[in-house]
Amino acid sequence: MKPETAAKKLGVLFSATPAEFRAGVVSRDELNAMQQEPPAWLTELRRNGPHPKQVVAAKLGVSISGLARAGITEPLTTAEIEQIKAEQPEWLERERSVYAEARKEAACLKQQKREKQDKQEKRERQRR
Secondary structure (H helix, E strand, C coil): CCHHHHHHHHCCCHHHCCHHHHHCCCCHHHHHHHHHCCCHHHHHHHHHCCECHHHHHHHHCCCHHHHHHCCCCCCECHHHHHHHHHHCCHHHHHHHHHHHHHHHHHHHHHHHHHHHHHHHHHHHHHHC
């Protein structure tokens, strides 16, 4: 696979990976090996960053869209993320509540869909 894809699967910022990683192709076995026993550079990147936006969003408990609304478009380090958490800016509180509400709504919709499917399956069984 392309190294960009492998970096995404590993949860690290592609541009922060070593040149050897960026230059080559990563096999599925190599990816699995890195996930099982991460090399030092991978452990360091995961611990300190810079982190890609999906990791930043997860660490802050907001959506990627919420980061964009807050004007955060660049990768952040763990220290920068911790600083934002410590400062508790208004946008962070607002985006966390928006994200929590969206997740609750998604779970409700999923439950409704499951119930609808269960009803359809029950009707089909009764017809037999």
